[in-house]
Amino acid sequence: MPTGPDAPVEHIILDENVKAEGHDYYSIGAFKVSPNNKLVAYAEDTKGDEIYTVYVIDSASGQYVGQPLKGITSDIEWAGDDHLVYITMDSILRPDKVWLHKLGSDQSSDACLYHEKDDTFSLGLQASESKKYLFVGSGSKNTSFIFYLDTSKQNKELAVLTPRVYGIDTTASHRGNHFFITRRSDEFYNSELVACPLDNVAETTVLLPHRESVKIQDIQLFDNHIAVYERENGLPKVTVYRLPAIGETIGQLQGGRTIDFIDPTYAVDPEESQFHSTVLRFHYSSMRTPPSVYDYDMDSGESVLKKIKPVLGGYDASNYVTERKWAAAADGTQIPMSILYRKDLVKLDGSDPLLLYGYGSYEICIDPSFRGSRFSLVDRGFIYVIAHIRGGGEMGRKWYEDGKLLKKKNTFTDFVDCAEHLIQNKYCSKEKLCVNGRSAGGLLMGAVLNMRPDLFKAAVAGVPFVDVVTTMLDPTIPLTTAEWEEWGDPRKEEYYYYMKSYSPVDNVAAQEYPNILVTAGLNGRCPLDLHLKKTLVGC
Structure with a gap:
């Protein structure tokens, strides 16, 4: 200033x-x-x-x-x-x-x-980055369609941008004389990016085709560039492309430049940037790197650190180790895990205490970002691990679909397999293994405690969703109807019996459970998935 x-x-x-x-x-x-x-x-x-x-x-x-x-x-x-x-x-x-x-x-x-x-x-x-259009989206877990409103017009009415077609999910933005649309379906499940003229929204040109190994997660538009936020092999990536001048023919994007990041596991998210600028601003952190804001020059490819959040108490990132490991699920699927520990305290001989966190729902990605509260444990010798289990979105759309509805139990068995992998590889023992999850992650806690109470020493379940069948049977409960495409509609026999087979309160048994702490709230509601672009919220 x-x-x-x-x-x-x-x-x-x-x-x-x-x-x-x-x-x-x-x-x-x-x-x-x-x-x-x-x-x-x-x-x-x-x-x-x-x-x-x-x-x-x-x-x-x-x-x-x-x-x-x-x-x-x-x-x-x-x-x-x-x-x-x-x-x-x-x-x-x-x-x-x-x-x-x-x-x-x-x-x-x-x-x-x-x-x-x-x-x-x-x-x-x-609002579009250009501020010239507003987009109203209506979405379920599988389908979304979009209206647009031209803010410059006196007659402020909604017009259809993408039609309502079951199984097709779209998001949109605007630049120059084109709308830019990401769309997902069963055919292009990791999304493709297309553009259409403002005066003919049905005429689309593919800018980035669907790729089996790369999921398009978000886009950020500028006068002359587009930044594409993607996921590959479970890690976020940002690729920047130069766009043709406004008014010129637009075609498939070529020659993108991908930004390099320093940690083996990390989180990167868009920050608000100026539409008319050549500078992309993004937020970066890892489990050992404090929250940092970078300005990336999209012409030169240079990143400049603008701000890093101070961490009190003499914090030194070089004292900590972050790792990325993989656990084999029972069906052979490789489950990624992000690991943090203090290198001068941890022995890795099975004697260390460990806290394993999981979520695995709504296609939400639990990226390994920085959380200062973790170091209360880590500085006392705890290992902290995030299990990126199926039902989340870390490994692409199919990762999510393989952990929902009639495949929901994959979420729970993946978590158990991660726990056993950590024990087998001497990160901890059963006597030193604690687990944690919130909301849908609280459901995860209840399910795995019923399945394998012998595997854990203690569990913390925050606002847990544990009465699955009864809750989903009552459409008058807030947010329930939108959840049927996530868990299933128990009014249908197939879903009723499957959900009942894992619903935590319906599977409590006369067995010895580990120590359990359950927390809840008085007034809050948990908007687990509002589905639309940049409104996806996980509790």
């Missing part, structure tokens, strides 16, 4: 600490600046139930503009300088309606742009 007498004076737009005073719980779920930079819309939750109230303030004076919008999700976007688009939920907390609000008007007069009536689908909202 510039300094000196002519330097700009820092101006606080919103102080979350001040806003939180008097509340037992307080969270800002969205903070969106209007296109002219004069107004800010922010979403506030004071209960922890993820039902938000949105306020609009003048960014200069801090004064409120109009009346707040109540009972909505944190999905809000500006549609010009005087309109907001937002989403509300139905009685089971499913995002089902998208609305257009004109500043200064009453919320009761807002126009409903779309109502999703299928209770297995949920809505999501996203």
Whole structure:
């Protein structure tokens, strides 16, 4: 930041600490600046139930503009300088309606742009990097389709970008005179990238074809470049391509440059970047590398470290070891594991204590990012391991499909096989093995404790989903209907008996269990999968 007498004076737009005073719980779920930079819309939750109230303030004076919008999700976007688009939920907390609000008007007069009536689908909202279009997506676990809204037009209506076709899943963005679309189906299960002209969305050109070993996870568009976030062999990668000038013919992408990363296992995610820039900003960390922000020059290929999060207490990354190992599942599948330990404390002779973490649901990737809280254990000699089991998305779409519905038990047996591999290779012993999982990972805990209580010393289950059959039988419970494509619909006999065969509360037996800690919450709900691009959330 510039300094000196002519330097700009820092101006606080919103102080979350001040806003939180008097509340037992307080969270800002969205903070969106209007296109002219004069107004800010922010979403506030004071209960922890993820039902938000949105306020609009003048960014200069801090004064409120109009009346707040109540009972909505944190999905809000500006549609010009005087309109907001937002989403509300139905009685089971499913995002089902998208609305257009004109500043200064009453919320009761807002126009409903779309109502999703299928209770297995949920809505999501996203602005393009160019800020010229908003995308409204409706998605289930297997299918999604997209509407778009041109923010520059006075007549703000949704138009269809990708049609609703069962089994086809799409995400979208915009640059110049093209929409860029990733789409997945049974045929191209790891996704392909296509472009279509704004005036003929049915005419698509393949930019990146489907590849069996590479999964397209996200894209980030710029004036002259596209950054493609992918996964290969279980690891994230970022490949940057130069795009032809706007108006020129666009074809299959060639000559991409892949960014190099330093750790054997790591996490990399997009950061907000300037659309008109040649600099890609990304977030990087590993289990031993603190959160770091890099600027990558897409023309020169050079990365510059802009910021690294300080870690108190004399932290030195060179004291720690990160490894990537593979465990063989019973069917021969190789399961990747990410491992962290302090090299001057761990003996690797079977006597070390170990904490094994797992999730394995919703195609969520549990990448080995940095967590300062782990070092409370690691600095006392614990080994920390993440098992990247089937049901997650680390190894591509089929990795997920092989751990859901009638293949869900692969998730549990993979975790057990990882535990046994660690014991056999002297990372720990049964007497020193602890396990941990949250939400769907809490289901994992319950299932493996029923299957192999002899294998673990202790287990921590956070907000565990353990009453699978009873929960899925009740469509009035929040989020249940959208889950049928993940676990199965137990109203159908085949799914009922399969789910009952692993549901933790239905399989408790008269056997000796390890020590178990279960935690829960009062008001929170767990939006395990809102499915749409950049809204995928894991608890």
